[in-house]
Amino acid sequence: xxxxxxxxxxxxxxxxxxxxxxxxxxxxxxxxxxxxxxxxxxxxxxxxxxxxxxxxxxxxxxxxxxxxxxxxxxxxxxxxxx
Numbered sequence: 001x002x003x004x005x006x007x008x009x010x011x012x013x014x015x016x017x018x019x020x021x022x023x024x025x026x027x028x029x030x031x032x033x034x035x036x037x038x039x040x041x042x043x044x045x046x047x048x049x050x051x052x053x054x055x056x057x058x059x060x061x062x063x064x065x066x067x068x069x070x071x072x073x074x075x076x077x078x079x080x081x082x
Contacts, residue, residue, distance in 0.1 A: 003040070004039070004077050004078070005040075005077060006076065007035055008048060008075050009075075010034050010073060011073065012032045014029060036050060036065055039053075041064065045069065048067050048075065049065070049066045
């Protein structure tokens with residue numbers, strides 16, 4: 001079985017901790033630079049769906065995330081056969 005393992009560098013939204021209201025002059029809240037690593041489950045022109053782990057038969061997966069292509073800065077990957 002061949003699977004593509006990737007590291008996705010992307011920008012995510014961030015929210016104020018604790019759900020408290022921000023003051024009008026609070027300028028410390030910015031989008032977050034993220035890196036996620038996983039096996040590619042689906043790669044479309046709109047998003048990439050990756051999973052951190054999956055069962056040997058490929059039937060079950062976990063730790064998955066779907067990242068919109070508009071948020072992605074870079075994808076680095078390799079194909080692994082096992």
